[in-house]
Amino acid sequence: MRKDDIKTFVTIVIVCLVIVVLVLILNHKSNSDKLETVNEYNTFFTVTSYINxxxxxxSNQDSSSLYDVLYSDYIDKKNITLNNIYNNIEEYPINSSVKVIKMEYVKVKNDYIYYVEGKVNQITFDGKQEIDNNFKVVVITDFDTLSFAIYPLQEKDNYKKIIDSIKKIKIEDNKNNKIKNSSLVSKEQICVFYLSDYVDKINNNIEEAYNLLSDQQKKQYTLDKYKEFINANIDKITTDADKCSLELSGTNRVYTVIDxxxxxYTFTEKNIMNYNVSLYLEEKAN
Structure with a gap:
């Protein structure tokens, strides 16, 4: 073999080795390093329903059903039985539900792990009360057994370590942990979803509602001016949508709602439950 041929062969071998090493490095990224934001509505609402x-x-003190949806690793780690189950989870009162504000996912072979953050609210006779503003949980789905499981997170837990520790997903199915068939979510449903969310903020957390305004409207209103504007028109604010449209602005979905x-209301969505809004209220006649 000639010298030039040998050099060419060695170069090819080195390049191939570098490619193999890079592929191995990429494939060995941890699960938590591969987390992505959930931007598909059916998935978002289905996973939310598992959490609820x-x-x-x-809240119903249904120990058996609760045990059925807990992830086996969590059960083993905490030595959970039906008798001590409530010593190892956060308890919530009747009529509580989660409002998800962040949902990420990673695919593990044909299955999925979801990391979810949100707030837990309770509906009472006096209205809605926030009872947990730092709710976190991991949801695991197994498409071989068509089952899901919940891994509760406490404040001290490192969710990335927990997600990285899940190497192989195997969930035993039972009557309480079956994966649900989700129906398609329409643009009208999303319009009502965002309108209701924003009106709720106007009624219960006016500063948070102000912070969600578009940059253009923040230049138009200071917080105090915004409060005055809302208070002057509060009786006209409603969650009853009349018209709805959807457009794309780059990669962002933009929903326009007329009540x-x-x-x-024009909602520019960064991802699900992360939006800015521009609103134009029909002001009361003097």
Missing amino acids: DYINNI INKNK
Whole structure:
């Protein structure tokens, strides 16, 4: 073999080795390093429903159903039985539900792990009360057995370490942990979803509502001016949507909602439950 041929062969071998090493490095990224934001509505609402089932089992003191949806690693780690189950989870009262504000996922072979953050609210006779503003949980789905499981997180828990520790997903199915068939979510449902969310903020956390305004409207209103504007028109604010449209602005979905009082809201979505809003209220006649 000639010298030039040998050099070419060695170069090819080195390049191939470098490619193999890079592929191995990329494939060995941890699960938590591969987390992505959930931007598919059906997935978002289906996973949210699993979490609300879990919370309902807690508030209803249904130990058996609660045990059925806990992830086996969590059960083993905490030595959980039906008798001590409530010593190892956060308890919530009747009529509690989660409002998800962040949902990420990673695919593990054909299955999925979800990391979820949110707030837990309770509906009472006096209205809605926030009872947990730092709710966190991991949800695991197994598509071989068509089952899901919940891994509760406490404040001290490192969710990335927990997600990275899940190497192989195997969930035993039972009557309480079956994966649900989700129906398609329409743009009208999303419009109502965002309108209700924003009106709730106007009524219960006016500063948070102000912070969600578009940059353009923040230049138009100071916080105090915004409060005055809302208070002057509060009786016209409603969650009853009349018209809804969807457009794309780059990669962002933009929903325009007109309510029955002709108030107009434009929601620019960064990802699900992360949006900015511009609103144009029909002001009261003097």
